[in-house]
Amino acid sequence: MKVEDCYQLGYVIKTHGLKGEVQFFLDVDAPSEYQDLESVLVKQGNALIPFFLDHIQINSKKSIAKIEDIDSIEEANKLVGCELYLPLSNLPDLPNGQYYYHQLVGLTLVNQGKELGIVDSVYEIAPQNLLSITHQGKEIMIPINDQIIESVDFEKNIILAKLPEGLLEVYLEDNED
Helix, strand or coil: CCHHHEEEEEEEEEEECCCCEEEEEECCCCHHHHCCCCEEEEEECCEEEEEEEEEEEEECCEEEEEECCCCCHHHHHCCCCCEEEEEHHHCCCCCCCCCCHHHHCCCEEEECCEEEEEEEEEECCCCCCEEEEEECCEEEEEECCCCCEEEEECCCCEEEECCCCCHHHHHHCCCCC
């Protein structure tokens, strides 16, 4: 399975005890939804390796897990720092009108009735997540928030937006001095 077909669940924080248990940080909104998790994909180098879980105990965003066939602290220590992934098909369904950021890539951004471009990528950076589109040959970064993104129509493959006045011009003006 490729990373593009997955979402990052979290990462291995540290070992726990001497018998191969590890502590996960779950970088998700509702960690308790993963209480019955049976397996994870662990990123090692450029590969995603499936690991089956004997058990997992979730406490808020941290959890203790026992991975099948990892029976010593030495074996568990090799996983510390590794990112954890799950297939996109494992994502919980969202209420109507909500979306995951990866679903926005490839949709056309429409600003007040005018098509501006196709979403190339989403940058999840603090304090503001951003959509990236190419418009008139330039990369435009659009903040993702309810004041700008009015709605998303997956049937029509469009994002309806109302950009703040002057945002496009900041990116499009020539900087020749």
